[in-house]
Amino acid sequence: MKFAYYPGCSLRGTGRAYEDSLLAVFRALDIELEELEDWNCCGATTYLSFDELTSYALSARNLAIAERMQLDIVAPCAACYLVLNKTQHYMHDYPHIDQLVRGALKSIGFDYKDRVKVRHPLDILWHDIGVETIRSKVKAPLKGLKVAPYYGCQIVRPYATFDDQYAPVSMDRLLEAAGAEVVSYPLKTRCCGGSQKGSLPEIGLDLLSYLLIEAKKCGADVIATACPLCQFNLEVFQSEVGSRQRPISMPIVYFTQLLALALGAPFSDIGFKYSVVPIQPVLRQKEIACA
Amino acid sequence: MELKRTVKFEADRDPEFAYWISHTVGGERIRHCLQCGMCSGACPLSLYMDYTPRRLMHLSREGFKEEVLSSFSIWLCTCCYACMVECPKDINITHLMYALKERAIREKFYPKRFPIPVMAREFAHMLLRSGRITESWLVLRIFLHCSLLRLFGMSKLGIKLLRSKRLRFAHEHIERREEIKKLAESVRTAKERMAL
């Protein structure tokens, strides 16, 4: 099993922990990854507000490179996953977009045939590897750790064919396979506000506070996310949320970090050093190794 | 108490705007909107909007351009797709929000130094120049253009990020930068040729 790995700009910036842990998980499960050659920014949700048609062309360049590499893409960042899928769907549904994008790709030497599939790590781990295989390879089960699985919006809507959009369970099952106790979290697909915290702070904060307070109420020790922006928002603004109600100090990690830990990867290699709210106190309390 | 007269005459409508929204990508079924309000009900940000998504759909298809493009709502949308998956008439509301944002930015319907259009512009320039986004420099540039004061207010956060080694200042870029420029140019000429 081999995929073209598309990190996206965030995983090289504030989302570095996601990359480290994802690579560790895939290594432990013998899935080969080759970084997408000379990949460019997909445009995320921002470029679509600036210039829609150019945005499709820019993101399609990555699809064309993957096709040249003859590999399917795995895109961990939720926004990248969405934009790449969206580009494929829109090219399929709208002939004028298809014509425009193919023309643009031709101008830089790509004869794109749309044979690439864009996958998410949750999809690959749940469907291609399977919960049983992961369970059999777990070396240090996360016994007693209560995790609230937070999917956010862009993985499950609107193009997620690999999981249910109202009540997704892929992350739940994977974390259970890792030995953790997954709490029932009613807000698992509610938007975290995305980039609104930067532009409209009070609104962004309001949305985040719901998520954090509810997770605490459900008895979670940590929240597991699958999107670098969700992780950033939930982790970094806790002092602002907490000081308005009661102090909140909840570690926010990537689901891959928990999986990597359970699969026996060394603690120092899976991105915990980048945390703003450290997870060590919680792990120590649950007597899970964190050395 | 200030009196305000709010009758709308047919001359207040902009037929071009109404035509545009029902023919742009995603707006094909906007005439079918029942005004049921499910989109607003599902939207996590509708509680802050001056015009809820449902109202925006109706105002847009009737051609009330001023109200729509100067609304706060189009900037509040985080594109979470909650509205679109619920819509009983398969209207691509999220995409229409993108289209409205794009048009508002192009026609400059926003207060000066409003962070969202500034971010869109800075993001686009950085992408076209380097092919990738360096988060730290993007944020700095946005705040430089919008509000220096706010930037200082974010210093506590900045220090937190520096300490956890998440702030990188090395410029990210791709090898074949000329390909990005070629792509943009090809799209520009194609748009002109196809009159889009």
Added chain:
Amino acid sequence: MPEQVTTSENSVRDPARIGVYVCHCGNNIAATIAVDEVAQYAAGLNKVVVSREYKYMCSEPGQAMIEQDIRDHGLNRIVVASCSPLLHERTFREVLSRSNLNSFYFQMVNIREHASWIHDNRAAATEKAKDLVRAAVRRVALHRPLEPRRVPIDPAVLIVGGGIAGIHAALTIANAGKQVYLVEREPTIGGHMAKFDKTFPTLDCAACILTPKMTSVGAHPNIKLWTYSEVMKVDGYVGNYKVTIRRNPRYIIEDLCIGCQECITACVYKAGKVDDEFNLGLSKRKPIYLAFPQAVPQKVVIDPENCIEFKSHRCKKTCVEACAERGAIDLNQKEEIKEITVGTVILSTGFKTFDPRRRPNYGYGRFQNVYTSLEVERLINASGPTGGDVILRDGTRPQSIGIIHCVGSRDHNTNRWCSKVCCMYSLKLAHLLKEHTGAEIYNFYIDMRTPGKNYEDFYDRMLDEGVHFVRGRVAEVSDWAAHPSEKGKLIIRAEDTLAAFVRRIPVDMVVLSVGMEPKEDAHDVRRMFNVSCSSDGWLTERHPKLAPVNTLTDGIFICGACQGPKDIPETVAQAGAAAAEALSLISAGCIDLEPYTAKVMEEVCCGCKTCIPMCPYDAISVDEAKQKACVNEVLCKGCGTCAAACPSGSIEQNFFEDEEIFEEIAGVLTHA
């Protein structure tokens, strides 16, 4: 109007003298096609004696014109170029028969639906009309005289489905003195209506108005009531349908059971164990049960899937003991196959409600206090699981209730149609729930649809009673509180579109007004009876306005919710209509069928038997003595399959003979 006398030609059949008539149909044809040009062109065709154009051929003067020309010019073939044969083929055939010509010396050309209504280009449409007329002229010359088949109508009627529609139709026909077989799948008749508490807009008790009719059905000498039975096979044709019905074993001898229910009391299960289907799972029943107190027939049923005796053969059989005197329980009862002959069939198979699990954001199944409307009907019913007391699954009584309209309906993601009755029954439930509980009631709707007689007054009444009406389709029902007052409640989030802001309304109970859908086996039913249904599953009527209870299959009628969502008044009206249609056929005593049957030319048939398995109606058999195929004209429906399949070309179909078809094709393709 131009005329031309043709020269006689060598032809195998009578020398044809053809009259062509091109209709304007007002503007319908004339606006797009130059009808005078077409008539003029037709006049120049071989064997055409008379060619005219007229504004309305189907009118009396139009028909009289044809009759006059037949007399004056000795015409013996007629072509009319106008609308669809479905509309007026019969009209013009009757013109011919009134003029003592065989009515099948007629060919109709559709230049309206096939030309003027679908094309914009006048020149091209006119050319097309000419091509079609030319083809018809060449074909009609070869028509043979045919006689329609007259078949008798058996006076017995089969009614499939014992809900209010089937019951009403059955009583109407039985009261007219005809024999009715009423077949119902469930152990009792009554359908959905038996489950309702009160009906809108009169707030009549559903059971009170239904049960007298049900009892009449059970007691009527002309109605053979077979419940717990299903139709298995249908053969035959209008007037003579042979139907095979399977009577599933109740394990009770119907003639001996008097419905005293001692056996149920005596059952080894002291309390109910199985989900009671009649109460939609809100209560439990024993494996031996009576569907509901007023069931007709009042006969007990044993459910073999849950009865200990059937599963392990180790039951004390206290039920048998309790019925020792009458001996009505027969645990060895087998299914019974019945074969009947009826002349007409009425399908009144009903509907099913939308499964709210398909809309997961409303929380049905996840939150215990979310109910469907049908479940609430049982809850508020005095003979329901809680005796009419509204007690929720968690044992509490609601102080606030949210009723959500349009669940599953008007939605591209589930069902596109409006289910017609939900607004009205949601208002009804609002009233009844308020009456039973005194709770705060909120109705969430998109449009308030109250089209029937006195329906708007009913809405007014609810407005008076202080029910909150929020115009906004509910986005989600959740249990997480964003405000301290919401703790422990179910929160309904919707935009109040009239006030133009979002509202969060905490309630104790949520009622989902689920829409109506076709039954799951709608497609199986339609295949069995050879009627059509839409892709959604609603059985298709012959014409939505003018023939709502007929189907395209003679002798089979549909009525009630199986044809589309509707309320009880409309259902009863349709049931009466279907009964009238059936009685009309029975009263006529016979019906003329089209003579489009197949016939075997014995001298060419080689006895290969290819045609026998091809026939979907089992109308072909082998004449053993001659070793030739032989078509039963009475069973043959004229589908043409055998004629097409025969390798030696020895089967011809009346009105569709090879020569006729080739002439028509040649006529279309070659310019005269």
